Amino acid sequence: MVNIPVDDSVESIEQPVDERPWEILAEKLEAEDHAGAAALLSDLSVEDQRLAMAHLAEGSQVILTSSLPPQEAAEMLEILPEAQAVSILNQLPSEAAADIVEMLPGSIGSDLLREMDEEDSDAVLAELDDPDEAEKLRTRVEYEWDTAGGLMRTRLASFSETATVGDVLADLGENAESYADMDVQYVYVTGEGEKLRGVLRLRDLVLTPRKTPVSKVMISDPVCVKASDNFSSLRTLFDEKNYIGLPVVEEDGSLIGVITRQAVREATSEHQTEDFLHTQGILGGEELRSMPMVARCGRRLAWLGPNIILNLVAASVIAMYEDTLQAVIALAVFLPIVSDMSGCSGNQAVAVSIRELTLGLIRPTEFLRIVWKEGILGIVNGFVLGLLLGTIAAVWKGNIYLGLVVGGALFLNTILSVLLGGMVPLFLKRLKVDPALASGPILTTCTDMCGFFLVLNLASAVLSKLG
Amino acid sequence: MVNIPVDDSVESIEQPVDERPWEILAEKLEAEDHAGAAALLSDLSVEDQRLAMAHLAEGSQVILTSSLPPQEAAEMLEILPEAQAVSILNQLPSEAAADIVEMLPGSIGSDLLREMDEEDSDAVLAELDDPDEAEKLRTRVEYEWDTAGGLMRTRLASFSETATVGDVLADLGENAESYADMDVQYVYVTGEGEKLRGVLRLRDLVLTPRKTPVSKVMISDPVCVKASDNFSSLRTLFDEKNYIGLPVVEEDGSLIGVITRQAVREATSEHQTEDFLHTQGILGGEELRSMPMVARCGRRLAWLGPNIILNLVAASVIAMYEDTLQAVIALAVFLPIVSDMSGCSGNQAVAVSIRELTLGLIRPTEFLRIVWKEGILGIVNGFVLGLLLGTIAAVWKGNIYLGLVVGGALFLNTILSVLLGGMVPLFLKRLKVDPALASGPILTTCTDMCGFFLVLNLASAVLSKLG
Incomplete structure (x- = not known):
């Protein structure tokens, strides 16, 4: 549940500021040494990866991304500004994009798919190996980014109401690795048709005899939000009480995800960024100087005209x-x-x-x-x-x-x-x-x-x- | 560890928009019915409390705050914009302010004290009942708000390196209530002079025989940050790896707090807000229309002049x-x-x-x-x-x-x-x-x-x- 990497120290993040790794990268790409460029990029710190990608032409960004193994490509897209990651995915062949999306955390994958051209995102969803996962992503992509459905994550630990405390603990132990990824804070209990029945506190689980049915220790009728709930009502809700996360249900009450306080905070921050850019006359989301000149000129003129x-x-x-x-x-x-x-x-x-x-x-x-x-x-x-x-x-x-x-x-x-x-x-x-x-x-x-x-x-x- | 209030439902946050509770509040305050005003305020939703306080003159805000029990006053200050809470604390008698600060989470208390007039904050610190707590707050107040020292929380679960896994689990169980408040994610191990020695994963604790010394299961030499580390290095660090929180140490390596990913995110958001206000010509932090006219005119003129x-x-x-x-x-x-x-x-x-x-x-x-x-x-x-x-x-x-x-x-x-x-x-x-x-x-x-x-x-x- 707690994940502390120890293979890195604070000092390693300091880099000499006059190095320009993107120049070497561009040279390697020009010489069509894609493997060499990919290897060089992998060796860079996160800071330098971000700087390097921002300095490459969009075409080179796409070539470089497709030269990385999907897992590494996904890690790199995660650290890029959303607009840049979306633009790269739009230009990748849909199979390659699908391989990368499969490696992304669901919430980030759906954020990117939502911003992609609809035709491209449909093609990517069609290429995903796991049809269940594709269906989950498709659901999320359909919600606006600032609703509960758009902000939720869909990976969660849920158990049937017929399970016992022992069953749950055994499953959590056996699948500890995959739960660690998900940063489990709550365990959910569902009934027929995946309807949300209750929420389990980990503490209560540990302190209860193992044969007890979960329905005896769970909190019944927990606070939950609808997938269509909008940002300002979510913000009010998280302001009101010290929730860490809340279950998200569809209109029929079936559990489809979890929305965390952090996701709401991030959305607040995105709203602020948008406000800032809008007051200064930058429309249509971010403008990054690595974007094509025609798009940059056009979007600025759309405001100036x-x-x-x-x-x-x-x-x-x-x-x-x-x-x-x-x-x-x-x-x-x-x-x-x-x-x-x-x-x-x-x-x-x-x-x-x-x-x-x-x-x-x-x-x-x-x-x-x-x-x-x-x-x-x-x-x-x-x-x-x-x-x-x-x-x-x-x-x-x-x-x-x-x-x-x-x-x-x-x-x-x-x-x-x-x-x-x-x-x-x-x-x-x-x-x-x-x-x-x-x-x-x-x-x-x-x-x-x-x-x-x-x-x-x-x-x-x-x-x-x-x- | 997980804290899910269930006594409230999503629907309760919707209020008719044409109600103006602050008018009734102002009437009660005018009639010197302080208890009645306090009772009315307590009954309002968080949204309406915030609106109501924003519509009262500063003098009335102070009177109303001092009419609330310290716990309720603290809860109310938490939901107000920082600038407003600081201004109220500045004007309260120092004993009353100290009673409220004692009820605030440490990180919020120190944020407010840092922004207060120095004389007032010193007086408040001198009035605190618990000298240890006062010392901790004083330390934090001295760090800039956007350094690790300013952003950390000082309440954490730490144990001596001589303790066993059983000791730690027993203590966590016995004091479960107070740890729930602290949202414990890690347990820290310290040696002589509170020097940080290691970090314990809750999962490792549970899966280890109880007689094992914690020093055998802890992660030694964990990643940590110095209290003086600045915001941009913290942001890079949390960007690089998926840390939930990191221990904060003083120059001599002694453990003084924990900085969470969330605190870093909040600071990012505060920086963005400041940028937005600055580009529009609002200096010296927030301006709220409930602030005194002289201050508002002066601060705007400082930019216009x-x-x-x-x-x-x-x-x-x-x-x-x-x-x-x-x-x-x-x-x-x-x-x-x-x-x-x-x-x-x-x-x-x-x-x-x-x-x-x-x-x-x-x-x-x-x-x-x-x-x-x-x-x-x-x-x-x-x-x-x-x-x-x-x-x-x-x-x-x-x-x-x-x-x-x-x-x-x-x-x-x-x-x-x-x-x-x-x-x-x-x-x-x-x-x-x-x-x-x-x-x-x-x-x-x-x-x-x-x-x-x-x-x-x-x-x-x-x-x-x-x-």
Whole structure:
């Protein structure tokens, strides 16, 4: 049950940083010395394997993977970023991919299959030797990655309710090796049709006379989750109580897997990563620089294209006030400052809202709370920033009205930006749109438009004093 | 060892969303019915407790916490965001805070104490009843939160190397209750001066005659980490091998705690959260809307203040070209578009670099790789975006030269932005500055300056054709 490798020491992980093992690898692959390249890769530390694979072209990654024995190939795919492993599997012949998938832990295998092109993943599933295993994987692949079905592992120790404590202990002892792999924490008891009946604590097993039926010592009607339960309900459940793992059942109550606290944590972390990438304009999952250039350009343009349209909409406000701008050309210096600064203030409010939504500290309906909490902050920060920028403008051009226009516009636009920035994520959440993805562009477009409008409109109002 | 509460069902976590329990709580606190408020809070689900506390003013949070029995107060602090729990502890009298800290798991207690004002945390440590426990906490608090010492838990099952297998099993059986709390996965063997001698697998214990000395069945010289080991070396270590937990020793080899895979994962997740908040301009840890307004305004301004200076520097380029702008006022529309779009392109490159650094797919010295990988992408995306914007400009004003100026500027500035965006995080990493914190402002200032310069300088060069 506990598995402590001792053949390695902490020191061995330190490597000289100026070595570039991928260059030697690339040379060997170029010379078609696939066996040599595979041997070299196997000798590298995990850190260097990851670095080396990231530096090879995708074609070379595929050749190298297929030159490794399936077990080693599987171990290597496990340490790669998911997007990279998926891309390699997509390009391998389906028999080779199936050999590797057979060596992967079920949860990782299904994560990768789920992200593969559907045609390829079907082909791989068809090639698997063990039809039972293939069926289990197929079931899991069909669930979304962030549901209980997608996050569960399907290997577990379960016994019939007619077994005795002695039977269970004997089986655990005999198959100790294979259970060690599975990191068994609980033993499950099932009835007819694999219906979940109870959960056994290992401690209770050990301390019970061996002839006792398991049904006497098991905890009946245990807490369990449905395979379709979504991520946020799982997170709440694991937050509520100190569960290590929970059984996962299908709609009819049959036991199909186990979901662990760790799997839920990992999903949390994946959600955070996705949020981070989305706020920065990276769509469609990870982008790694080893991916093909066409895909990288296309995915970045998919975000930039709509953005340029939004930018044009915002900037068209300036075109409406060309006369004002021509009369007071100094305003041109302050237009981008007012819009950028408001954008920054708004983004801070976006981040706090996304964070509070994630932590469950605010409900998506609480717009009034945002108005109250961000409104006062916007007045204070808008005043400070407006005073600063207004003073600079007034002193620079020796014109108090220019200072009032610029400072006043930044003051008003800061208030508007923090209100909008605070509310947009709640609004998107209610619409079931990812706040991290869409908040930024919506916010920036609005704050740019309003910023340009406020500066130029206020200037028009006092145009005679600005000359 | 396995702890499965069964007194709760999945369904109980669903609550009507329009209930606002914090309003009743606030009323009770206003009426000084502290006991009633405490009783109401205890009855709420974890989700609602968190929501309710987030909606109370900090003063009320403190009063409410001190009205709860220490055990319940500790359970509540555990479910709150760390920043909120720390703030409550800071404001409680030190005896009350100490009573609560005594009820917290050691790792959480030390996390909170570490973040508290030093004076307050010292006072709390002095008030703890158990001097041994206080000493352990003090040791942990002194380590940074992302080192082995800061992430370890100090409660563990250890036995002298002179003990027999029977002694160990007897003790585990007798103290089963307290070990269940600790989630024992390994048993440790220590020699003189608490020096770590070996690790025992529970399976080996069970399958060994009871009179055997533990030193015969333990794994000698086990892998262990030093308390001062930093986060990235811990992450590599847990990535390399499938450890569940590792013993933590002091410089002299004495065993002081255990670090689990889960603790390392949680730290990863905390790092990601910090990165996310930093890229959006939230400094100094979390901001929650329940925090005092002065602190929230101040911390946001700490980021906005330097930003406005950088904005002024960038916009001063516009001031240098006022004549050009006055001659071709239509350029004013395109200045913010070129700078914003380049900023977006650059931010995408920043995100990919931060991500590749986090995943260990690139070394902070590999500037040439960035030049190669981002350079080509910049040329492609710059061309697409430049062509689009240039065409729009040319058609709008019926002037092909305007299109060439605007499109050319966006083309060149996109290339520059992705190069810079890709390299700045590597550069900051080498300087040991947080890339998530500083990349954005540095990038935006440079791309704004260059964008303004390119548009206006190209325009100056063909000024006669633009009229």
